[in-house]
Amino acid sequence: MTDSNVLIVIPARMAATRLPGKPLADIAGDPMIVHVLRRAQAAKLGEVAVATDSEPIAACVEKAGSRAVMTRADHVSGSDRIFEALQSLDPGARCRIIVNVQGDLPTLAPADIRAALEPLVDPTVDIATLAAEIRRPQELSDPNVVKLVGSPIGPKRLRALYFTRAEAPWGDGPHYHHIGLYAYRRSALERFVALPPSALERREKLEQLRALEAGMRIDAAIVDSVPLGVDTPEDLARARELIVRSR
Numbered sequence: 001m002t003d004s005n006v007l008i009v010i011p012a013r014m015a016a017t018r019l020p021g022k023p024l025a026d027i028a029g030d031p032m033i034v035h036v037l038r039r040a041q042a043a044k045l046g047e048v049a050v051a052t053d054s055e056p057i058a059a060c061v062e063k064a065g066s067r068a069v070m071t072r073a074d075h076v077s078g079s080d081r082i083f084e085a086l087q088s089l090d091p092g093a094r095c096r097i098i099v100n101v102q103g104d105l106p107t108l109a110p111a112d113i114r115a116a117l118e119p120l121v122d123p124t125v126d127i128a129t130l131a132a133e134i135r136r137p138q139e140l141s142d143p144n145v146v147k148l149v150g151s152p153i154g155p156k157r158l159r160a161l162y163f164t165r166a167e168a169p170w171g172d173g174p175h176y177h178h179i180g181l182y183a184y185r186r187s188a189l190e191r192f193v194a195l196p197p198s199a200l201e202r203r204e205k206l207e208q209l210r211a212l213e214a215g216m217r218i219d220a221a222i223v224d225s226v227p228l229g230v231d232t233p234e235d236l237a238r239a240r241e242l243i244v245r246s247r
Contacts, residue, residue, distance in 0.1 A: 006046030006117070007095040009085055010036055011078035012103035014054045018232050023057050023103050025236055028243045032230060033057060034064045035106035035243065041066075042110035045099065045117065051085035077207050078102065079182070083193045086186075098189050100182045106239050108181070108227040116183045119157060119219035126188035127211055130179035131158060131220040140167040140175060146206060148178040148220055160218040163206050177226050182208075188216060 012023040012033050019025070023033040033050065040048045049067040052058055053075075058068035069085040082100050089095075097120060101113060112130060119128035131148045139145040143165040150158030162168070163178055184192070191214075198213040200206075211218060230239050 004046065004094065005096045006099065007086070007090060007097070008040045008043070008046060008048040008099040008101055008113070009082040009089070010040060010048070010050045010101050010103045011075075011081040011085075012050055012052045012054070012057050013073075013081075014057065016104075016231070019230065019236065022230055022236070023052075023054075024060060025230070027106055027236070027240050028247070031060050032106050032236075032239070033060060033103055036101065036103050036108065037061065037064060037066050039106070039108050039110050040099075040101050040113060043113035044110075045114060046095070046097075047089075049085065049089055050103070051081045053081075079184075079189065079207065080193055083189055086189075093186065096186050098184045098186060100184070102180055102229070104230045105181075105227045106230065107242055109223075109225070112179075112223045112225075112227070113181065115221040115223055116181050118221050120183060120185065122219065124217055125219045126185055126216040127192075127208075127218045128183040129160070129208070129218060129220045130181050130223050131176040132179060132223050132226045134175045134177050139177065146178040146180070148176045150176065150220060153219070156222045158220045158222065160208075160212065160220055162212065163204065163208050165204055165206070176220070176222070178208075178220070179223070179226055180229075192216070 024031045050061045051071050053073040061068040069088050071081050071084045075081040119125045149162040150160045153159050198210040201209040
């Protein structure tokens with residue numbers, strides 16, 4: 001069963017610097033973007049569409065029986081791209097929650113997509129996201145692993161105070177890996193894309209800091225594992241291995 005108030009949009013582009021053309025990279029017989037589509041559809045939250053600036057990606061999505069929306073090529077973030085697509089996908093503003101699922105997460109669990117909406121039960125939360133406890137010590141100092149610093153407000157929920165590429169917070173206790181999936185209230189997405197890039201956003205190269213600096217509230221649901229993000233040829237080989245093994 002799906003919810004007509006929820007729309008999932010997957011931003012996808014061909015111009016990734018470390019792995020160009022990755023949305024169409026073959027994984028176990030299907031393009032990566034199709035794997036992400038199927039996982040988003042399996043979450044059974046609402047309509048799923050792809051926002052892209054690439055005709056080949058759009059053709060691939062439509063061949064798979066899903067909807068693609070063409071967007072401008074000059075967007076600096078996935079949030080900007082999904083907001084443009086939203087105008088075509090839902091011109092009547094029927095959907096109240098917009099979920100941004102990255103197009104390079106082919107192992108993302110559908111249950112985790114559903115978990116991302118749970119913080120929005122609280123009307124004071126503007127944006128919801130995901131986090132998982134860091135288990136490998138080497139990830140603490142890895143700048144490619146974004147850490148969420150937050151206050152626990154339940155057994156499986158954090159209120160985000162900061163996001164950083166550095167090791168944080170200091171001292172004993174769990175550290176959390178931020179998973180870059182966002183569920184926006186429609187009004188929050190509209191406000192977010194209208195804001196200029198913030199100082200800490202530019203410094204850390206993390207767009208979610210723009211929302212925090214503007215006083216918006218972000219809560220995270222804590223899940224058990226981190227999906228593999230495909231950014232390099234090595235990541236792609238690992239994704240192929242994981243997906244073949246899971247069948």
